[in-house]
Amino acid sequence: MLIRRLTPRRFRWFYEGCMQVPGQLWFADRVLLYSTIRRHKPQTVFEVGTWLGGGSTYFIAQALHDNGSGVLQTIESDPDTYAHAVDNYKRYLPHLLPHVIFHRGLSMDVYPAILASQGAADAVFLDGAAEPVQTLEEFRMFQPSLRHLFMGHDWYGDKMSALRPIIENSHEWIVERVIQPPRSLGFVVAVRAGQRW
Secondary structure (H helix, E strand, O other), rough: HHHHHOOHHHHHHHHHHHOOOOOOOOOOHHHHHHHHHHHHHOOEEEEEEOOOOOOOOHHHHHHHHHOOOOOEEEEEOHHHHHHHHHHHHHHHOOOHHHEEEEEEEHHHHHHHHHHHHHHOEEEEEEOOOOOHHHHHHHHHHOOOOOEEEEEEEOOOOHHHHOHHHHHOOOOEEEEEEEEEOOOOOOOEEEOOOOOOO
16 A cells, blocks of 8 residues: 555556556557647547456546547447446546447448548557457448557557557558557557558
């Protein structure tokens, strides 16, 4: 308990997140995700992989809140997990509700209509199912509408194995930051070439 009190509050927050809302990102991932959203200030963010809301969803939403604007569209396929995440925000994180829209279902079913109505996405964070083909299809779904910022988790795992070489060898995307093991399972931030932000 003494060590916790002696640890700077902001540093401790990245470790603990919201104690009542479980999340899975490692410390370095949380710091990079939050700081990227703070620095680039996207207004429209899409995420695949809400889970219970205490990992990437929380740190993106808090960064948008701290920026003073922006909305995260996040999706969870499991109905019970989705309901639990929504309840977590109503109970423990109501200040973030203006910055998060929760969706239940599959990204490829739900997001195309939202993208069509919005016209563009400023940023996308992919951390969904472990299937590399699904991750690649999700990226291709977003790509025509994606204006500036791509972020992905498990960069060195199977999940990203089909997409990673495309991003790394692309003239359209510039890898801005990568966190490598052992600090992370792999976390990438890439910006669209030639875009001023």
